[in-house]
Amino acid sequence: MLDVRRMQVLRAVVTSGSISAAARNLGYTPSAISQQLSTLEREVGVVLLERAGRGVRPTAAGSLLSEHAEVLSTQLAKAEAALADLKDGRTGRIAIRYFATAGAALVPPAVAALRRELPGIQVDLKLVEPDDPLPEVESGAADVAIVVFPRATPPAKGVELVHLLDDPYRAVLPKGHPLARKRVLGLADLADEQWVGNEWPPGPCQEIVLQACGAAGFAPNFVVESEDFQTAQGFVAAGLGVSLLPELALNSPHPGVVVRRVRNPTPLRVLYAAVAAHARDNPAVRTLLDALNSR
Structure with missing residues (x-):
């Protein structure tokens, strides 16, 4: 298998026209460059360079490998940049x-803010209902889930x-309900x-x-069950x-209803973002959480 680093050394020699010039450009000694080239010629089994005055010039095989080394260098640079983008979120x-x-x-609005801040991020959105979205985070299938507390069991470690x-x-x-006359029930x-x-x-x-309702001393008498808030x-x-x-x-109440505050007690659900362990330090996740908390 060809060594990419040795191919890059060959490319440096071909473009500079001499081993000594390539050594200066790469920060190596001329002997180190010569050793790398000798090893590469043994690997490919053909001569890659020939003398040309005080310098060297590539053989046909040397030109071929030099051209491929340039392509590889470009691809490696792209790969390094892509990896840096991924690490930085x-x-x-x-x-x-x-x-x-x-x-x-x-x-x-949180996803819109994420896209503005990090347009290169792909967002996988999924409504999970009536199922609980928390298990997808616990299993690692999702990075973040919006969940309701209190609940019977705590999230996974x-x-x-x-x-x-x-x-x-x-x-x-x-x-028209008689209780609608009261501002607070x-x-x-x-x-x-x-x-x-x-x-x-x-x-x-x-x-x-x-x-x-139990804390208020009664159990509600449900006569109709619906699957969602709007239907209710x-x-x-x-x-x-x-x-x-x-x-x-x-936010958009039905025109046929009235909405009143309740107390003694006031039922309260608490919304959390559940974040998977593998995503805790992900910059995109942190950006999303900041946007969710800015509401």
Whole structure:
């Protein structure tokens, strides 16, 4: 197998026209250059240089190898530059997993900021719902996931949690509902109401609601189950019940509902970015986290 470094030495000799000139340019001794060339000629089995006055000139084989050495040098320079870009986070790929409300409110502006800052980064975006996006980070299949806490089990060892925001729940009532006259509701005010569920199958968001209702002394009577927050608003607007929805999901409330604050207690979900251990020091991931936290 040909040695790339020896081919580069040959290229330096051919372009400079002499061994002594190549030695000066490369910072070697003439004897070291001659030794490299002798070894290269033994490897290829042909003469590569011949005397020409006080200097040397390439044989046909020497010219051929010299031309290939130039191509290799160019490709190596490109490879080194590409590797430097990758190490510095200017290129590469980042895999992001999220749930629907985070996808609508948090992820798009953060990804836009990432693209402006690091346009060479490829972004792999995937909505994971109703499944939990955290396992993809724990397995290393994703770099970052937006996740909800509290939850029954902590993340796997090595997963870094970065706090993004606290997202309080609000009461969502049909327009004209008697409780709509109040600006702030006690959670116990909803104890005797029929309820519209908004997470099916049940997950951490519904568990937060159930725990808050339990603290207020009642268990909600779910008469309708829906799979997402927007559909739940439609059921509430139709008068089928009341619901509790996180504030992040109410940027565009249904025209047939009213939204009220609740207290005693106020249900709260906390949003984190879960970062895989392998991606913790990735500059692109840090840029993304900065953008998520700038909301």
